[in-house]
Each structure stands twice: as structure tokens, then as C-alpha cells.
Amino acid sequence: MSFFTQRSGELYVEDVRLSDIAAQYGTPAYVYSRAAFTQHYLAYAQALGQHPGMICYAVKANSNIALLNLLARLGAGFDIVSGGEMERVLTAGGDPKRIVFSGVGKTAAEMAKALQMGIHCFNVESEPELELLSQVAVEQGLTARVSLRVNPDVDAKTHPYISTGLKENKFGIDITRAPEVYRRAAELPNIDVQGVDCHIGSQLTELEPFLDALDRLLVLVDGLADEGIHISHLDLGGGLGVTYRDEQPPAVADYMDAIKQKLGERKLALMFEPGRSIAANAGVLLTKVLYLKPTEEHNFAIIDAAMNDNIRPALYQAWQDIRPLKERRGATKRWDLVGPVCETGDFLGKDRELALEPGDHLAVMSAGAYGFTMASNYNTRPRACELLVDGDQVYVIRERENFVDLIRGEHVIEH
Numbered sequence: 001m002s003f004f005t006q007r008s009g010e011l012y013v014e015d016v017r018l019s020d021i022a023a024q025y026g027t028p029a030y031v032y033s034r035a036a037f038t039q040h041y042l043a044y045a046q047a048l049g050q051h052p053g054m055i056c057y058a059v060k061a062n063s064n065i066a067l068l069n070l071l072a073r074l075g076a077g078f079d080i081v082s083g084g085e086m087e088r089v090l091t092a093g094g095d096p097k098r099i100v101f102s103g104v105g106k107t108a109a110e111m112a113k114a115l116q117m118g119i120h121c122f123n124v125e126s127e128p129e130l131e132l133l134s135q136v137a138v139e140q141g142l143t144a145r146v147s148l149r150v151n152p153d154v155d156a157k158t159h160p161y162i163s164t165g166l167k168e169n170k171f172g173i174d175i176t177r178a179p180e181v182y183r184r185a186a187e188l189p190n191i192d193v194q195g196v197d198c199h200i201g202s203q204l205t206e207l208e209p210f211l212d213a214l215d216r217l218l219v220l221v222d223g224l225a226d227e228g229i230h231i232s233h234l235d236l237g238g239g240l241g242v243t244y245r246d247e248q249p250p251a252v253a254d255y256m257d258a259i260k261q262k263l264g265e266r267k268l269a270l271m272f273e274p275g276r277s278i279a280a281n282a283g284v285l286l287t288k289v290l291y292l293k294p295t296e297e298h299n300f301a302i303i304d305a306a307m308n309d310n311i312r313p314a315l316y317q318a319w320q321d322i323r324p325l326k327e328r329r330g331a332t333k334r335w336d337l338v339g340p341v342c343e344t345g346d347f348l349g350k351d352r353e354l355a356l357e358p359g360d361h362l363a364v365m366s367a368g369a370y371g372f373t374m375a376s377n378y379n380t381r382p383r384a385c386e387l388l389v390d391g392d393q394v395y396v397i398r399e400r401e402n403f404v405d406l407i408r409g410e411h412v413i414e415h
């Protein structure tokens, strides 16, 4: 069910007309639906059901503290990749015992803080990281619960930039070397080996790569058990895809059922780290048409949102639907929707059949994940505001940046 609906030619989020939001708060603006976030998270929690485990929302997808707080209140855990994300989760009232810490470049300071907070597990991505974690844990007089993130060399069949489980990717420990590293982990001081972690990529639309990876993980888990190294949980990714255009990703319940079935008699808790499938279709980016500039080659519609607000089209040639907030009768044309940034790659959509006039408002759909979190200040553009809709209420969950925000911490030198 979508919480972004068309009623009498106007686009709504829950019970609020998006054109009213654009008029009141201005553009560009990210707008999220509380009901959508809730529903997408609960789909995972319900599919996990009574099976031991945790749904750890991947904070990188959308890290606004209001959203983290909503998820924390629903009982979510969190997958973080930096000390900054940990601070966000804690500020939002997340339970440190429900945090897993992923990422290839954790620093000693980040490890120490995470140990002090008593996080659930470190997903360790290399041998030197494992050695450092042990040292830091000894210094702190604490024990680090760990999973090793193994790289199963499985093709996730997604965009190469968001594939993470191939040998050539920087992520994880080659699965063929994993037993050796587990042996080392088992003998290191202040390290408690708990899990096997695997993440093969994002925006996966087929079950097969997940299940192929799981087969390889289970061979590893069984082999380790034979050596007396007992694994109590699996942390499984990649990320289920979403429908941006016509993709048909598996349903969360089917995905999880298939995984549970493969476990057979093994008593393994299950952890998941979904980001996109919770956040993407819970948000849109509102923008306004500034100018129409038809040329011999292209019809450019210059809009007030740009690649600094949403870099996905520029970075991955990602396609996101672009819809008018009010349907306009009249002749349509194929428009390239381009932003004000001085880059040829600054577009949010190309060849979109729309009837446009200057001043019209548009929504870039499916923008709740990897939208605001990847935004920048390029061209000294303030980052957009973020708004959360709950029924007929609109809440400002992040104010639009101003010039003072943009130069904070900069200094001119005296001579």
C-alpha cells in the first residue's frame, strides 16, 4: 500500500496535499510518511516473527533522528557504519544493545565508544580490524562480540557501484579464508565470536543471489561447528530492492521464509540490515520548475532541486519517477529535468513526458533512502528541509540550512 496517492488530480502524502506543503515550507523539501516507514519496518518485524533475531535498520539510508526515534519506538535495532551514526542512534533514543557496527574503516576511537556503549555486535571486515578490536577491547577491559563479514563472491545482479559481495569488492573477508580468520578470532583476547555476517549488495530484485550466499555461509557455519567454533547468529544482506519503476522485488515475508527454510535444524538467530526497503518509498523530494528552456537538442526544465539534493541519478543513472503535484491539462513534451548546479551530470530525470509551466511543483518519488543522507552543499547550496507527515499533521524534522550553517567553522586568515 502506498501512502502517496493521487486524489482528484492532486498528489497527497497520507492526508496532506503535497502542494500545500510546497507552498508553506518551500522547495526543495524532503517529505516522509510516518505510516509508510512504520509499515515497511513492521513487514520485517512480522516476517521475523518468533524466530530469534533482530531487524537492524541501516541508518545510512536515512538518518534523520526523528525517523530513528520512530523506529526505536517500534523496537528496531540499528546497523551503523560510523561513530556519527552511533551518536545519532543514541540521540534518537535507540538501544545500544540493539546496534550492529559494520564498515571497513572503523577507528580505534569508534571501537572504544561502541564497546563502552555495549553494542550488540561488531561486523568485522578484515584481519587487521580484528586485531585492533581485540587490542582496544583489552585496553577497555571489555569484550567485543563479533561477526566476521564474509565475502561470498556472489553476483548480486545489481548496479556495480552498489554490489558488495564480489571478490573484487572492498567489503568483507574472502569466504575461502574465513575459517582461518575465525580460528584466529577464537584465540584473540576479549573477542567473543558470535556470528557470520554477509552483505552482497543493495537493490536486489531476485531471491537467488541471497540464497546462493546463504548456502555458502551454512557450509562455513557447519565447518566451524566441526572445529568447535559455534556460531549463534547470521546477519544477512544485501538489501531487498524496491520498485522505482517496474522492478518486482520479492516480498519481505517470502524472502524471510525462504531463508528460514534453508536453516533447517540449525539453531541460528537471524539479523537483517534493511535500509532502502524501509525508507525509499516512504519519502519524496519536492521541487519547483524555475525555467523552461527548450533547445534544438533537448527540452530542459530547470528545477530548484539538484544533484546536491539527490545524487542518485548522477551517480548511478538511477531512475526515479517524477510526478506533478497538480496534474495540468494541455500538451505534454519530453523534458530533461535539470538542476541549477554547474555540472552536465546535474539531472534528476531525462526524457520525462510532462505538461509543465514555470512555477509548477513536482515530486521526485522514492526519495526516502539515500536522498538526504547523500546530499551535499556543492555550489554552496543549503541542504533541503525534511518534513514528516503523520495523518493530517506536518512536522519539521530538519530545518532548511541557511548561509550561516554553510560557513560554520570556516575562518579567514588575518594576513
Ligand SMILES: Cc1ncc(COP(=O)(O)O)c(C=O)c1O
Pocket (backbone or CB within 6 Å): 058, 061, 079, 102, 103, 164, 199, 201, 202, 203, 237, 238, 239, 240, 273, 274, 275, 276, 277
Ligand atoms: C553492510 C550493509 N548493511 C546494510 C546496508 C543497507 O542496504 P539496503 O539499503 O540495500 O537495504 C548496506 C548497503 O548496501 C550495507 O553495505
Ligand SMILES: N[C@@H](CCCC[NH3+])C(=O)O
Pocket (backbone or CB within 6 Å): 060, 162, 202, 203, 312, 316, 369, 370, 374
Ligand atoms: N547509495 C546507494 C546504495 C548504497 C548502499 C550502501 N552500501 C543508492 O542510492 O542506491
